[in-house]
Amino acid sequence: MALGGGRRGVSRSYRFGVTVNVVLICVLATVLALGLVWFVRRMSYSYDLRYDLTRDGRYEVHPLSKKLLRRVEVPVRATFIWGFDQDIHNRVRDPVTGRPRAELLRRFYLPVLRRIESRVSRVLAEWARICPVLEWEVVWQQGNPQRAEVLAGDLGVKVPDVLNEVVLTLEGRRRTVPVERLVDVAWGHFHPADPNQSRPPFIRGHWRVQAELTAALRALLIGEKTVVAVPQGVSARFGPGGEAFAALKDDLGKGGYELRGFSPGEGGVPEEAAVVLLPGVQRPLDAAATRTFREHEEEGGRLMILADPRYPEDYSWLLEPYGLELRPALVKDPSNASPQLGRPEEIQSDRLVGLGSQVAAPLHRRLPIYVGKARPIQVSKDRAPGVDGRVMLQASRGARAVPVEYPEGGREWVTVPGLEEPMPGAYLAMEVWRPLPEKETQARLVLFGSSDVLSPAAVGTGSLGNRDLLINALEWLADRPANIGILPREDERAVIDPVQRVHAPVTWVAVVGLPLLALAAAVVCYFMRRS
Amino acid sequence: MTRLRLLLWREMRGLVLSPVVWLFVALAWFVSGVYFRFSVLPRSGGDLPSMVRLAADWGMQVQIVLAPLLTMRMLAEERRSGTFEVLVTAPVRDHEVVLSKFLAAACVSAFTWLVLPLYFYVLQGMGGEPDMGVVWNTWAGLALVSAVFVALSLLASATTQHQILAGFLGLVLILLLLFVPGMAGDLEGIVGGRIAGVLSAGSLARQVQESAAGILDIVNVTYQVALACLFLLFTVRVVEVRKWR
Numbered sequence: 001m002a003l004g005g006g007r008r009g010v011s012r013s014y015r016f017g018v019t020v021n022v023v024l025i026c027v028l029a030t031v032l033a034l035g036l037v038w039f040v041r042r043m044s045y046s047y048d049l050r051y052d053l054t055r056d057g058r059y060e061v062h063p064l065s066k067k068l069l070r071r072v073e074v075p076v077r078a079t080f081i082w083g084f085d086q087d088i089h090n091r092v093r094d095p096v097t098g099r100p101r102a103e104l105l106r107r108f109y110l111p112v113l114r115r116i117e118s119r120v121s122r123v124l125a126e127w128a129r130i131c132p133v134l135e136w137e138v139v140w141q142q143g144n145p146q147r148a149e150v151l152a153g154d155l156g157v158k159v160p161d162v163l164n165e166v167v168l169t170l171e172g173r174r175r176t177v178p179v180e181r182l183v184d185v186a187w188g189h190f191h192p193a194d195p196n197q198s199r200p201p202f203i204r205g206h207w208r209v210q211a212e213l214t215a216a217l218r219a220l221l222i223g224e225k226t227v228v229a230v231p232q233g234v235s236a237r238f239g240p241g242g243e244a245f246a247a248l249k250d251d252l253g254k255g256g257y258e259l260r261g262f263s264p265g266e267g268g269v270p271e272e273a274a275v276v277l278l279p280g281v282q283r284p285l286d287a288a289a290t291r292t293f294r295e296h297e298e299e300g301g302r303l304m305i306l307a308d309p310r311y312p313e314d315y316s317w318l319l320e321p322y323g324l325e326l327r328p329a330l331v332k333d334p335s336n337a338s339p340q341l342g343r344p345e346e347i348q349s350d351r352l353v354g355l356g357s358q359v360a361a362p363l364h365r366r367l368p369i370y371v372g373k374a375r376p377i378q379v380s381k382d383r384a385p386g387v388d389g390r391v392m393l394q395a396s397r398g399a400r401a402v403p404v405e406y407p408e409g410g411r412e413w414v415t416v417p418g419l420e421e422p423m424p425g426a427y428l429a430m431e432v433w434r435p436l437p438e439k440e441t442q443a444r445l446v447l448f449g450s451s452d453v454l455s456p457a458a459v460g461t462g463s464l465g466n467r468d469l470l471i472n473a474l475e476w477l478a479d480r481p482a483n484i485g486i487l488p489r490e491d492e493r494a495v496i497d498p499v500q501r502v503h504a505p506v507t508w509v510a511v512v513g514l515p516l517l518a519l520a521a522a523v524v525c526y527f528m529r530r531s
Numbered sequence: 532m533t534r535l536r537l538l539l540w541r542e543m544r545g546l547v548l549s550p551v552v553w554l555f556v557a558l559a560w561f562v563s564g565v566y567f568r569f570s571v572l573p574r575s576g577g578d579l580p581s582m583v584r585l586a587a588d589w590g591m592q593v594q595i596v597l598a599p600l601l602t603m604r605m606l607a608e609e610r611r612s613g614t615f616e617v618l619v620t621a622p623v624r625d626h627e628v629v630l631s632k633f634l635a636a637a638c639v640s641a642f643t644w645l646v647l648p649l650y651f652y653v654l655q656g657m658g659g660e661p662d663m664g665v666v667w668n669t670w671a672g673l674a675l676v677s678a679v680f681v682a683l684s685l686l687a688s689a690t691t692q693h694q695i696l697a698g699f700l701g702l703v704l705i706l707l708l709l710f711v712p713g714m715a716g717d718l719e720g721i722v723g724g725r726i727a728g729v730l731s732a733g734s735l736a737r738q739v740q741e742s743a744a745g746i747l748d749i750v751n752v753t754y755q756v757a758l759a760c761l762f763l764l765f766t767v768r769v770v771e772v773r774k775w776r
Contacts (some may be wrong), residue, residue, distance in 0.1 A: 022768040029764050033757040040753045053664040054745035115578065122744055129748075502657045506572065509653050510564030514646055518557030526550040 042186040068221050072170075076134045080126050081148045081159060082117050082167045082179070082272070083141030084109060091189045091201075104190055106408075108200045113164075116179055119209045120166060127217075166213060168220050175216040175256065182209045184463050195420055197489065204463070215471065219256025226478055228252070229273035232261040234289055237280030237308070237451050245279075247456035251467070257474060266290040269296045274478040278305045280451025281313045290317045300441035302477035306451040309375040310413045312406035315447075320347035322432045323383030324447060329401040330415055331374045331426050333448070336396050338370065345402075347395065347450075350465070352428065354391030359431050359446065359472045366463030369393065372452025376401050376426035389432030392446070397424040429453070431476060446473045500515075534623050538631035546639050547603075555600055559643050567650055579654070579661045580744075583669055586647055587743035590673045591736055594640070595709070597656055598680035599701030600640060605632045606688040607697040619749070622643070626767045629685065633763055636681045641674035665745035672742025676735050676756045680705050682762035689769040709736060 043049065048066075052108055088109050089100040117138055124136040141148040141159060152159040155167060155174070164179040179185070184204040191197035219225075232240040240261030243421060249259040259277075263269050265288040269276055276296060285293075297303060297318060306316055309330040319325065330345055337350035353364040363369060371393060378388075401423040403416045433444040452458065458466040546552050566589050567582075575581035606629075647670050651661040684701030691697050712734035738751040 019772060020604035022772055026768055029761055033761045037750070037757055041750050044748075044750050050750035051747040052745060053668045053747055055662045055664065115581070118584075125543055125741075126746075240669075309729045502654055502659070503568065505574065505653055505657055506564075506568050506650065510567050510646070510650055511561065512564075512565060513558045516651070518553050518560055522550040522553030522557060525548050525553055528548060529550070 029308050044129065050126070050129060054247075061298040066130055068218065069127060069134070072131055072133055072221065074133065074171055076131065076217075077169045077517055078127070078136040078166060079155065079162070079169075080117070080120050080138045081141050081151060082113050082120075082138070082164055083143075083148070083164055084113075085163045087159065088187065088261075091187060093192075095192045101190070108188070112201050112203060114184065115203060115360045116183060116185075116209075119207060120182065120213075123209050123213055127213075131320050135164075137221060144527055166216070167215075168216050170220050173220055175217045177212045181212045183207045184461075211468070225256050225258040226275070226474065227260055227270065227273045227472065228275045228277050229262050229270050230259055230277050231264045231289065231503075233265075234285055235276075235282040236278065237282055237306075237311075238454060238456075241277065244456050248454070248459065251456065251460055251465050252470075257471075264292040268292050269301065274302065275474055276301060276303045278303065278315075279454055280306050280308050280311065282308075282311045284313045294318060297443045297445070297502065298435050298436070300439050300443050301380045302479075304446045304448075304452050304473055304477060306448045308374050308451040309373050309449070311451075312413075318445075319447070320432060322387050322389065322445060323380045323459075324389075324430065324432065325378045325380065326447075326449060327376045327378055327401065328404045328406070329376055329397055330404050331376050331401055331423065331428065332420075333395040333399040333426075337399050338372075340419070345373050347374060347428070348464075351392045352395070354394045354427075356390045357392040357431060358390065359476045360392040360429070360469055362466040362472065363468055367463070367468065369465045369469055370452065370455075370458040370461075371428055371448075371450045372455070372458075373405075374428045374448075374450035374452075376423055377428065377430055377447060377449050379427065379430075384434050386435040387432065388434075389430050391429075392431050392469075393425050393427070393429035393448075395426040396426055399423050399426045402427060431473070444477050446477060535627045535631060537739070538623060538627055539634055542631045542635035543638065546635050552639065555597070556639075556643055560646055563589065563596075563646055574667045579651075579659060580665070581659070582654075582677055583651075583665055584743045584755065586650070587669050587673065589605075590644060590647065590669075591676065591709075591739050593722065594673070594677045594680050595702065595705050596638060597643065598658065598677060598705065599684045599698040601636045602632070602681055602684040602688050603694045603698035603701060604688070605636065605685060606766075607692050609693040621776075625770045629763055629770060633678075633682055633766075636685070637674075637678040640677040640681055641670075642769050644670055644673045644677065647673070662745065665743070668745055668747055669739075669743045671747075672739050672751075675752065675759075676739055679735065679746075679755050679759045679762070681709075682759040682766070683708060686762050686766045689766045689773070701762055709734075712737075 035316050040049070084100070084105050088105070092101045092104040092109070093099065094101050097432060104490045117140070121136075121138045121292065124138070126132075126133045128136055137149050137151060139151060141163060145159075152162055155162060155169065162176065166173045166177045166179075166182070168177075186202055186204055187201070188199040188201040190200075214361070230236065230238075230240055230245065237244070240259075245259065245261075252259060260270065260273070262273075265287075269292065278293070293301075293303065294317060303318070305318070307313070307315060307326050312328075314326040314328065316325065331347065332344040333347050333349075334344040336347050336349035336352060338346040341348075348363050348368050350363070350368040352369055352371065353360045355361055355364060360369075375394075376395075399422075400420050402420045405414050405416060407414065428450065429446070429448045431444070431446050433442050435442045448454075453466055454470060458464055459470060460467070565585060571582050571585040571589070575585060648663070648666050650665065651659075651666045654661055655663070680701075683704050684698075687701035687704055688694070689696040690700065733754065735755070738748070738755070741748060741751060
């Protein structure tokens with residue numbers, strides 16, 4: 001230490017040296033600290049360094065999605081413009097002025113939309129943590145209309161076209177997910193004259209933000225659409241040309257599936273079809289059609305068959321090698337009856353899943369599946385070599401079967417109640433396959449004893465697992481088992497209703513009790529110090 | 532380690548037995564209670580996750596003031612009253628002195644935020660089903676961020692012998708730390724996209740919101756711990772430099 005002649009005892013040069021030393025150390029420490037943070041952040045793109053502590057794992061990203069997101073190298077963009085759309089405006093319109101009532105929008109609809117926005121933002125934020133090339137933006141249309149216009153313009157559409165829809169884009173491809181698929185909302189309405197007839201909006205629950213956005217992302221990243229060929233001219237319940245087909249086509253189209261009609265008698269199944277869907281054929285198929293489907297199956301084709309107790313076609317010409325038989329009967333399962341319909345032949349439950357099923361197992365006790373009216377599937381030992389299968393859906397032990405008859409003419413059906421018999425654990429859906437060594441492939445079949453499972457109402461209802469089941473089945477048939485899954489249902493127990501009942505205790509504890517306790521401690525400390 | 536323990540005990544004793552500190556705590560609890568009862572509960576509409584988020588927001592705002600108030604005396608007063616020279620010539624190291632003061636203030640700050648889980652236990656007692664994992668995670672997030680603010684305010688306290696100035700400087704530094712990342716979007720044209728991205732990633736407000744959402748992110752924890760350590764290092768260096776003046 002250089003003790004110079006200065007008043008403070010150390011020389012100026014020494015002080016300067018100490019200061020420089022200190023500054024250098026601080027700069028180095030800053031660089032090291034930022035470097036450490038940068039390093040950990042880079043690691044977080046490859047390893048899971050974020051932990052979801054919520055009870056229902058609502059932010060848990062599906063392991064498959066993580067893998068997909070980590071492999072993405074081209075920019076993915078997620079846009080969500082939310083706000084009061086035309087439907088909401090109509091619900092609060094004042095008949096006198098013709099305008100929507102702003103106070104109702106702010107008081108009732110804005111909190112609902114904000115909750116949805118909050119969930120979507122959180123999921124997208126989680127994705128952005130895993131995928132550095134994901135950009136996302138969430139904009140409130142009424143709060144920032146200019147920005148909403150710009151975003152919609154980037155997508156090549158107008159704001160109303162994408163309002164309340166999450167839009168994912170990648171290299172010009174796009175997938176949209178409307179809010180109705182993200183959560184079950186009762187949008188309510190407001191009676192202009194009688195408040196007693198008004199119903200404010202509320203969120204019923206069954207959040208599916210993770211599931212739906214991940215499904216859309218999967219479809220986007222996979223790329224080309226999966227073609228599902230549906231025969232026309234075979235009197236299919238959901239065949240091409242009908243409204244139900246159009247609704248299904250639209251719904252599945254957003255998930256990356258293209259439903260395409262074809263004529264079985266002309267040229268056979270289209271080559272680009274990954275799956276052939278027979279959606280509730282209402283009359284027996286003719287020889288040309290059965291030959292087309294059988295040949296397709298023998299070439300390693302993948303088929304999804306939706307039989308129905310109301311229709312006579314039993315597909316024995318296709319099911320025989322698999323040892324399966326569709327009994328002409330109607331299953332009644334009182335313990336799994338639909339709570340809304342209340343009839344034992346209308347089956348709906350979250351306990352139908354056969355646990356060995358690769359297709360349906362993710363849905364077990366997660367979401368109820370609406371099966372409706374179903375034929376039981378029987379399995380015999382008489383089958384082609386190498387055939388194997390798993391039960392997808394199964395009735396309870398208390399199930400019974402009522403024989404069904406199909407009088408001449410085809411369309412009518414009658415049950416024969418006097419011959420009802422127990423059929424515990426009746427199979428309602430199966431996934432089966434058989435090897436085709438000469439073709440070096442295998443044929444696969446998903447057989448449902450019900451066509452109600454594919455009804456647009458069931459598929460389009462977010463609170464049911466029908467859509468997930470359908471997509472899982474398609475993915476299994478298309479040989480993409482890695483795409484099968486379902487994300488945990490998000491928790492909706494976390495509401496205090498009415499909140500007014502907790503006002504008093506919170507007031508006493510938070511406003512009065514705790515501060516008084518601290519004041520008492522202050523007084524005690526004061527007297528302790530004095531003494 | 533023994534010296535650090537002794538110093539920590541001394542600091543904790545000083546804080547815990549200080550009526551002024553308890554008055555601050557009472558005020559913080561009262562204001563938090565009023566805010567929770569009259570703002571959080573009505574605005575959330577009974578939605579428990581929203582309550583946690585709103586409470587976390589409020590906690591961030593209170594800490595901006597609480598941290599400087601807790602720490603403004605710590606080093607500034609020592610220098611003003613002349614005990615600083617005694618302290619630095621005692622057989623204790625500078626970093627032990629700074630660390631003991633930091634830990635004591637951080638503990639008191641974390642203790643103050645224990646009211647947050649308490650509110651939700653009250654709600655649980657009334658039949659609600661709050662996700663207590665999320666609540667405790669929020670508390671941990673607030674405690675970590677308060678540790679960062681305490682470290683920064685301690686740095687401010689080390690630079691001056693006037694406690695009011697120290698408190699004010701601490702407040703300004705905390706506001707800068709909070710607002711600069713928030714302005715990253717506006718600064719993009721000036722500093723460039725990459726730096727703006729780095730700035731926005733350092734948003735402590737966003738990190739607390741993530742805690743309130745139930746996410747424990749090691750990157751956030753690393754950032755906050757690194758920041759606190761950095762500020763403490765700066766404080767130790769400032770104390771060293773002051774020693775030789």
